[in-house]
Amino acid sequence: MRYTLLAVLAGAAATLAACSGGSPIPSTTFSPAEVSPPPQTGPAPLKPGASPQAGCPVDAATLEKALAANAQLVSAVQLGKGLTDISCAQDYATAHTEGDRATVLFNYDTAQKMWLALAGGTSNACDKAPAEIRKELKNCG
Numbered sequence: 444m445r446y447t448l449l450a451v452l453a454g455a456a457a458t459l460a461a462c463s464g465g466s467p468i469p470s471t472t473f474s475p476a477e478v479s480p481p482p483q484t485g486p487a488p489l490k491p492g493a494s495p496q497a498g499c500p501v502d503a504a505t506l507e508k509a510l511a512a513n514a515q516l517v518s519a520v521q522l523g524k525g526l527t528d529i530s531c532a533q534d535y536a537t538a539h540t541e542g543d544r545a546t547v548l549f550n551y552d553t554a555q556k557m558w559l560a561l562a563g564g565t566s567n568a569c570d571k572a573p574a575e576i577r578k579e580l581k582n583c584g
Contacts, residue, residue: 498531498534498536498551498558499531499532499533499534499536499551501529501531501536501549501551501558502529503525503526503527503529503538505558506526506529506536506538506547506549506558506560507522507525507526508558509549509557509558509559509560510522510526510547510549510560510563512559512560513559513560516547516560516562516563519545519563519564520540520542520543520545520547520563520564521540521542521543521545522540522541522542523540523541523542523543524541524542525540525541526538526539526540526541526547527539527540527541528581528582530580530581530582530583531580532576532579532580533576533579534550534551534553535548535549535551535572535573535576535580536548536549536550536551536558536580537549537568537569537580537581537582537583538582540563543565544565545563545564545565545568546563546564546565546568546569546582546583547560547562547563548560548561548563548568548569548571548572548583549561550571550572568582568583569582569583
């Protein structure tokens with residue numbers, strides 16, 4: 444629809460220029476890359492497989508932001524180049540740090556609609572997760 448509108452406007456400008464005695468304006472075509480989309484309004488789109496009530500699935504960038512927000516935990520683990528080996532079950536997730544291969548436990552707060560870093564370390568990081576969820580998280584074994 445956007446391309447049709449541009450073609451109509453270019454044609455109208457050429458017609459007006461010809462009617463007024465001026466020379467027609469050359470038509471311009473735009474590739475899809477040259478036409479910027481309108482700014483996004485409303486909530487961000489969900490990732491494939493995500494549900495509006497739960498945090499899973501989750502990506503490394505989102506979990507790294509949650510970890511950075513917990514100053515005490517950041518000082519306890521060495522992030523290195525980032526988080527890897529993400530596992531997500533219900534409203535809990537785990538990931539390994541590339542620095543010291545510590546496990547970090549996260550929980551999705553449904554009221555705030557954000558991930559929170561709960562615990563981290565090379566042992567016992569998953570203790571704050573319910574036992575039935577620990578069984579589903581591959582980094583808690």
